[in-house]
Structures are given as C-alpha cells and as structure tokens.
Amino acid sequence: MWSNLPSDLLSNIFSYLPPHSVPRAMAACRHWRDSARSATRRHHHRRRHPPWFVALPTRKNDSYFIHNPIENTWHSLDLEHVPSLIKPVSTIGGHGLILFKTTGGVAIRLSVCNPFTGQVGQLPPLQKPRRNPAVGVIEVSNCPGQFNVYVAGGMSEAGSGGAASYEPTLEMFDSGSKKWTIVGSMPVEFAVRLTVWTPNESVYSNGILYWMTSARAYSIMGFEIGTNRWMEFSVPMGYMLEFAAIVPRNGQLAVVGGVDGGDVVVWEMGEGGEWNVIERMPVELRRRFVGGSIKCVGIEGGVCLYRDMVSGMVTWRRGRNCEDRWEWNWIEGCNWVSGRELENYSIKGLFLHPNIASCPFI
Known part of the structure; x- marks a missing residue:
C-alpha cells in the first residue's frame, strides 16, 4: 500500500516525522526519497518539533556536537566543510543554517553552512568594509527559504589619514537578490556601542530588530525596519544581573537574566516597553545549575542556559502536547560520544531546526 500512495500524500505524512527520521525514510526507495525531499522543502520550518542544540567549540576543533531533544542523545559532526579562521555568529534557525563570520581583525565576510548536508555558501562583500559590526538575522516568513542579514556599526577601513573610525551605517543582505544594500544611517553613539559592547545574537519582533549590549548596565538597541528608526530600551534590573540575554518567545521579545x-x-516586553515577569527557573534546577559563567541562547520554541561541554544544561521549551505551556528540563552534558570520552571545554551554543533540503541561496 505504501509504495502506491501519491507523492503529495506521502510528502504530507513525512512532514510530521522528527528530523532524524527523515533520512531513514529517504533510504527506503526512490519514491520515498523524492517525497521526503519535497516534504523538507515545503515544511522547512518544522515548528512542531523542538529545536536542536548545537555546541561549537570556542577554540579550534575538528568536530562539533548536537543534541537531539526527541531521543535525548548527543551526536558529533565534523567541521571539515567549514572554512578555517571563521567563528559562529548565530543560526538562521528555521532554515537549519549556521551563520559564520571571519576572524583575525580583517573586514567582515559572512558565510552560511548547513551542518547536516555540508553545504557552504559565502555572502558577497559588504558595500562598506568594516570590522566587528553587530550582525542580525531576519527570516522572511512569506518567502520560504529566504532570509535577510543586517550589519550595523563596526570599524571602517583606515582612510588616507591612517585612522579608522566607527561606521554609522546599516547594510542589509537579501538572500533572494544575493545583494547588499545600505538601508540607512545610525547615530554615531549607537555605532560605537554596537561595535564595542554588542554580541551577535539578535531578536526580530513586531517589525523591530533588537541587540543587547554586553556590559553592565545592560541595555537593548532596536532598529525599526519600516521607519529606519533607532531606539534604546532599558533592561529590567540591568545593574543587578549577573548575566542576561534577549530571546524570542511567541513572537515577543523576552529577556532571560540571572539575579545576584x-x-x-x-521577563517579556509588553506595550510601551514595560517589562513583565513571566517565569522563574525552578529552585531544584537553579541549585543544580547556577554558578560559574552562564550563557544563554534562544529561538522560537526554546531557550537553553549552559556553561560548557560537560556540565549539563537547562532548557525551557514549548511543551510537545500543549504549545501554550512551556516546560523546564535538565539535559546531561556531553561526556561521551560514539564510545569515546570527551574533554571539557568552552562552547558557543546555538539552536536550530534541522533541515536536509537544499538551501536556495547556497
């Protein structure tokens, strides 16, 4: 019976499979392979499945590690297809892509990689070369497979006088046209703070692209896409937080922070920029986890707090059976993979939804 089902019906069935089961279905026969590929193209966001956590070493390493939340297992993947002298910035999570940037004090170049297929593509050079700008990503919801990358601030190339300066402009890359466009200017003080104090995680919510400064007191910089207007927002308890990160949650901007x-x-941002407490980490998890240098990463559908490779992580995810309910869970650290013991080291954590469909941009 299964071999005689129409391709569109099979494709719809395969779209409900968890990501790690799709390759197994594709290996059955050519008919299933083609139908599964169609499913990944048509349902590339796969929001019904929880996001996967990717642990990338902050120092040079030949492999990175990924946690499958459905089977609660760790797996290793090699980095041979990723060029050297680059480091991860963020994910284009719904497309299953990781965004990388060049290192070494040179003008920034960006590239994307699908860790499951090995596809790598480099974005063209910016119109205005710059070092260490803030980078933000927006997934184009009404155009499947497309995304925009924003680059703000940064140090410009040294001019004839020999001195570099802060670049008070913002550029946008459109994966559809594969071109960079200068979309507007910005206050110089914003360019300075985005260059010096802002990590590359960003959140897009209700027409505004947000970044958070990394120095106390924490603050949030916002760029309203439709009006090209820059804004600044306070962070709740900004002076008292031991760590803080912005994350998306149900289409809104949220802040996760550790209090002394x-x-x-x-906290979740309400109307008028007011902050409301919506959740606290359970006491039993807080006692087990809190302490040391804590990092946080988020994507629609999940938040993860982590320290390093083996210490374990705390996740706060949308429930599998009830999307309106979010659940806290403990995940053991990655100590063993494929029968070998791993050393502990610092990591950069990212969230994504695995996707084995070909990326139109790449």
Missing part, C-alpha cells in the same frame, strides 16, 4: 543570589528570571 542565584535566581533566574524571564
């Missing part, structure tokens, strides 16, 4: 004394709190 061990409490971990989640």
Whole structure:
C-alpha cells in the first residue's frame, strides 16, 4: 500500500516525522526519497518539533556536537566543510543554517553552512568594509527559504589619514537578490556601542530588530525596519544581573537574566516597553545549575542556559502536547560520544531546526 500512495500524500505524512527520521525514510526507495525531499522543502520550518542544540567549540576543533531533544542523545559532526579562521555568529534557525563570520581583525565576510548536508555558501562583500559590526538575522516568513542579514556599526577601513573610525551605517543582505544594500544611517553613539559592547545574537519582533549590549548596565538597541528608526530600551534590573540575554518567545521579545543570589528570571516586553515577569527557573534546577559563567541562547520554541561541554544544561521549551505551556528540563552534558570520552571545554551554543533540503541561496 505504501509504495502506491501519491507523492503529495506521502510528502504530507513525512512532514510530521522528527528530523532524524527523515533520512531513514529517504533510504527506503526512490519514491520515498523524492517525497521526503519535497516534504523538507515545503515544511522547512518544522515548528512542531523542538529545536536542536548545537555546541561549537570556542577554540579550534575538528568536530562539533548536537543534541537531539526527541531521543535525548548527543551526536558529533565534523567541521571539515567549514572554512578555517571563521567563528559562529548565530543560526538562521528555521532554515537549519549556521551563520559564520571571519576572524583575525580583517573586514567582515559572512558565510552560511548547513551542518547536516555540508553545504557552504559565502555572502558577497559588504558595500562598506568594516570590522566587528553587530550582525542580525531576519527570516522572511512569506518567502520560504529566504532570509535577510543586517550589519550595523563596526570599524571602517583606515582612510588616507591612517585612522579608522566607527561606521554609522546599516547594510542589509537579501538572500533572494544575493545583494547588499545600505538601508540607512545610525547615530554615531549607537555605532560605537554596537561595535564595542554588542554580541551577535539578535531578536526580530513586531517589525523591530533588537541587540543587547554586553556590559553592565545592560541595555537593548532596536532598529525599526519600516521607519529606519533607532531606539534604546532599558533592561529590567540591568545593574543587578549577573548575566542576561534577549530571546524570542511567541513572537515577543523576552529577556532571560540571572539575579545576584542565584535566581533566574524571564521577563517579556509588553506595550510601551514595560517589562513583565513571566517565569522563574525552578529552585531544584537553579541549585543544580547556577554558578560559574552562564550563557544563554534562544529561538522560537526554546531557550537553553549552559556553561560548557560537560556540565549539563537547562532548557525551557514549548511543551510537545500543549504549545501554550512551556516546560523546564535538565539535559546531561556531553561526556561521551560514539564510545569515546570527551574533554571539557568552552562552547558557543546555538539552536536550530534541522533541515536536509537544499538551501536556495547556497
């Protein structure tokens, strides 16, 4: 019976499979392979499945590690297809892509990689070469497979006088046209703070692209896409937080922060920029986890707090059976993979939804 089902019906069935089961279905026969590929192209966001956590070493390493939340297992993948002298910036999570940038004090170049297929593609050079700008990503919801990358601030190339300066412009890359466009200017003080104090994680919500400064007191910089207007927002308890990160949640902007004394709190931005406490990490997880240098990463559908490779992680995810309910869970660290013991080291954590469909941009 299965061999005689129409391709469109098979494709719809395969779209409900968890990501790690799709390759197994594709290996059955040519008919299933073609139908599964169609499913990954048509349902590339796969929002019904929880995002996967990717652990990339902050120092040179030949492999990275990924956690399958459905089977609660760790797996290793090699980095041979990723060029050297680059480091991860963020993910284009719904497309299953990791965004990388060049290192070494040179003008920034960006590239994307699908860790499951090995596809790598480099973005063209920016119109204005710059070093260490803030980078933000927006996934184009009404154009499947397309995304925009924003680059703000950064140090410009040294001019004839020999001195570099801060670049007070913002550029946007459109994966559809594969071109960079200068979309507007920005206050110089914003360019300075985005260059010096802003990590590359960004959140897009309700027409505004947000970045958070990394120095106390924490603050949030926002760029309204439709009006080219820059804004600044306060962070709740900005002076008291031991760590803080912005994350998306149900289409809104949220802040996850650790308060002096061990409490971990989640705030959500309401109307008028007001912050409301919506969640706290359970006491039993807080006692088990809090302490040391804590990092946080988020994507629609999940937030993860982590320290390093083996210490374990705490996740706060949308429930599998009830999307309106979010659940806290503990995940053991990655100590063993494929029968070998791993050493502990610092990592950069990212979230993505695995996708084995070919990326139109690449």
